[in-house]
Amino acid sequence: MSLSIPPLVSLRGLAKSFANGTTALSGLDLDVRDGEFLSLLGPSGCGKSTALRLIANLSQPDGGTIDWRDGKRPEIGFVFQDATLMPWASIFENVWLPLRLRGTSRADAGSRIREVLDLVGLKEFEKAFPRELSGGMKMRVSIARALVLRPALLLMDEPFAALDEITRLKLNRDLLRLRAELGTTTVFVTHSVYESVYLSSRIAVFTQRPGRIATEIEIAYDGPRDEDFRVSPFYVEKCRATSRALEQVMAE
Amino acid sequence: MSAERALPMLVCAAVLAAWETLVRWAEIPPYILPAPSLIATTLITDWGTLSGSLWVTLRITALALALAVGIGVALAILFAQWRWLERSFFPFAVVLQVTPIIAIAPLLLVYLEPGTAVLVCAFLVAYFPILANTALGLASADHNLRDLFDLYRATRWQQMRLLRLPAALPYFLGGLRIAGGLALIGAIAAEIAAGTAGRGAGLAYRIVEAGYRLNIPRMFAALFLISIAGIAIYLALEAVSRLALRRWHDSTRERGA
Numbered sequence: 001m002s003l004s005i006p007p008l009v010s011l012r013g014l015a016k017s018f019a020n021g022t023t024a025l026s027g028l029d030l031d032v033r034d035g036e037f038l039s040l041l042g043p044s045g046c047g048k049s050t051a052l053r054l055i056a057n058l059s060q061p062d063g064g065t066i067d068w069r070d071g072k073r074p075e076i077g078f079v080f081q082d083a084t085l086m087p088w089a090s091i092f093e094n095v096w097l098p099l100r101l102r103g104t105s106r107a108d109a110g111s112r113i114r115e116v117l118d119l120v121g122l123k124e125f126e127k128a129f130p131r132e133l134s135g136g137m138k139m140r141v142s143i144a145r146a147l148v149l150r151p152a153l154l155l156m157d158e159p160f161a162a163l164d165e166i167t168r169l170k171l172n173r174d175l176l177r178l179r180a181e182l183g184t185t186t187v188f189v190t191h192s193v194y195e196s197v198y199l200s201s202r203i204a205v206f207t208q209r210p211g212r213i214a215t216e217i218e219i220a221y222d223g224p225r226d227e228d229f230r231v232s233p234f235y236v237e238k239c240r241a242t243s244r245a246l247e248q249v250m251a252e
Numbered sequence: 253m254s255a256e257r258a259l260p261m262l263v264c265a266a267v268l269a270a271w272e273t274l275v276r277w278a279e280i281p282p283y284i285l286p287a288p289s290l291i292a293t294t295l296i297t298d299w300g301t302l303s304g305s306l307w308v309t310l311r312i313t314a315l316a317l318a319l320a321v322g323i324g325v326a327l328a329i330l331f332a333q334w335r336w337l338e339r340s341f342f343p344f345a346v347v348l349q350v351t352p353i354i355a356i357a358p359l360l361l362v363y364l365e366p367g368t369a370v371l372v373c374a375f376l377v378a379y380f381p382i383l384a385n386t387a388l389g390l391a392s393a394d395h396n397l398r399d400l401f402d403l404y405r406a407t408r409w410q411q412m413r414l415l416r417l418p419a420a421l422p423y424f425l426g427g428l429r430i431a432g433g434l435a436l437i438g439a440i441a442a443e444i445a446a447g448t449a450g451r452g453a454g455l456a457y458r459i460v461e462a463g464y465r466l467n468i469p470r471m472f473a474a475l476f477l478i479s480i481a482g483i484a485i486y487l488a489l490e491a492v493s494r495l496a497l498r499r500w501h502d503s504t505r506e507r508g509a
Contacts (some may be wrong), residue, residue, distance in 0.1 A: 058399050078403050084396040087500045088418040097414070101404045129500050 006069050007031035008153065008185055009055065014064035015210075016050050024050040026210035028064065032153070032187055037179060039196035040189045041242065042206025042214075043250060048189045051211070052078075052155050055187065077146030077184075079156040083138035085130040085145075091117070092126040095145045102149075116144040119178060136167035140174070147182070154186040160195070172198055176225050193246060197238045198225065205245045207252065214249045217242055286469040291476060294469040302458060302470075306477050309439055309454035312367075313485070316374030317428075317435040323375075324382030324431075325424065332390040332416065333408065349380040353438055357445035367452060370442040377438030378431040385427030389420025422501050425493040432485040440478065455481075 014028040024047035032038055032055075040048040053059040054066065056078050068074065085094045092113055099109040117123050120140040130138055139159060146154060160168045172195060179186065190196050196203050203217040219238055221229070229235055268288045274280070275287040282290055295302065327345070331338035353373050360369040393416050401411050443456035453461070455474050462470040498504045 053399075056403055058402060076403065078400065080396045080399075082396060084394065084400060086397065086415070086418065088421070089500075097400075098404050100414070101401070101406045101410055131500060131502070131505065 005034065007033050008069055008074075010065075010067045011051070011055070012065045012067070014051065014054060014066070015062045016047070016054065016059070017062055023210040025054075025061075026212060028212045030204060030213055032185065033202075035183055035185055036201045037186045037188065037199055039200040039203045040187065040206060041191065041193065041196045041203050041246065042211060043208055043246075044191060045209050046206040047209060047211030048206055049157050052157050052187060052189055055153075056155055074152035075149050077149065077151035077154045079139075079142050079146045079154070079159045081158045081161055083130070083135070083142040085138055085141055087130050089129075090126065091122065091128050091130070091133070091141050094130070094141055095126075095148055098145060098149045112148060113144075116148050117141075119147065119181070120144045120174065134167075135163050136171060139163065139171060143175075143178070147178075147184070151184060154184045156186065156188045158189050158191070161191070168195075175199060193239055193242045197235060197242055198230065203242055205242070205249060207249050215245050217245065283466050283468050286472055290469050291472045295473045295476065298470055298473060302455070302473060302477060305453055305455045305458045305474070306481065308452060309436075309443065309456065309478070310481060312371055312374055312439045312443075312454065313432075313435045313481070316371055316378055316439060317432055319371075319375045320378035320382050320431050320435065321428065324379040324427070325386050327383050328386035328390055328420075329412065329417075331387055333412070338387075345380065345383060348376055353377050354441050354445060357442050360442075361446055366446040366448045370439060370446050370448070370454070373442030373445075374435045374438035377441075378435035381427040381430040381434065382424065383427075385423040385430075386420050389423025390416045392423065393419035422497060422503065425489075425496060429486065429489045429493060432489045433482055436478070436482050436485060 009032045011028055011030040014025050014030075015023070016025040017023045028047070028051060030051070040051060042048050050059065054061050056076055057073060058078075085091075086097070089097075095113045095116060096104075096106065096109050099112065100106075114123060114126065117126055120143055122137060122140055122144065125133065125137070125141075130141070133141070142159070146156075160171050163171065176199065178184075188196070188199060197219060200219050202219065205214045205217065206212070207214045217238065221234060223229065272287050272289060275285055286294070327341075331342065353376060356376065357369065357373050360372055363369070364372060390412075397415055397419075398411070401415055406414070439454065440456040443454040444460055446457075447460065448454070448457055455478050458474045459471050462468070462474065494504055
């Protein structure tokens, strides 16, 4: 990563409090670089999700700045903890939504929708309704929907936290495959050390509330992130270092 | 036929048989309690008069329900778009709802043609569950989905059409089923208050009229028709509801297995 390229977005001194008096973030400094997979890791309630919502402009900071390199917010895809699909709409229509809100007709959107559904392995399910799908499949639809506008930045808020372990591992692999194909810059909120090390090129460890960045851990690994990676000394060492960082945060 | 359906029918048949036997055995005169067979006969012999009145009542009920749907949903949408509108006008909606219709009817009859007054009464009874349920439904759209719409900078109208209205549909349909029965009740109550005779007379007037003439079998026959109409309205609206929600709502999901 060349230092001469400014980050896609810079957060400086972000602060956010809520009406009930809790201060979620205080003095958060964070850069998101092009093409990276950045995990925000921290104890629950540390403001990771709040940081993500601020980046997506779903919520306004009380202090600090969010600077986009190009001066304006690029196209953003957002994946929530729940699949957050419209239960009354077919899978096709759910993925169509972002395009539809931009005025793209069903016919014009068709090929792009099939493309992203194919990408997440759900090509045959376009006519199905959400309730007919498993939790993991619904989450894939949610990811397809987030990708349909070809976002420059993908924000994921603990997307796999509610899924069982097997589905979660499978979706982790799928996400890596998608990353390899699309290279979309991704910010991923999680509270799982293993998940963050497996997926990320960089991990930002949050302090307890009010959250800011305690430490950053680079996961520079050039090889394929397959099952061998999961048992490699490199992976184990990174997990240990990340766990230690998290323990330190919790001890403060 | 499943036991689930056979059982209530069996009970119904037993009650009718007991009723018939009691009337014949105790020789109860028909002006006190007519036997079911006599009510059935009356239904056939008086069908000309009764069917005309049934049609009048059903027409008013349907019209009132249609008005209740149109105005109730429109108000709910307006209230959802502009909170100050809701704060200003919802109290009036509640006042109209909680004042018993039988008390409002005489006043309406002073101001309006009897036919119109009956229609307005039926509407006043029926609109509130639709307004209240739809308003609740519009406010109940999933907050993450609302965030998603915000993220993609959806307009208010897009948010209403693609998110809030579909989310409100199950609530609306619940209100509709209640309103269907209430529209009939409102129409009947207002007809009794109006006392319209002649060609425009509804079933309720037939009951009042039969009461004056001590024609008790006809009273029962008219009552029977009103019950059947109420049941039919409920079943029809339930069918509409199931049909509209069959693909996606949890209420239509097959259970068990």
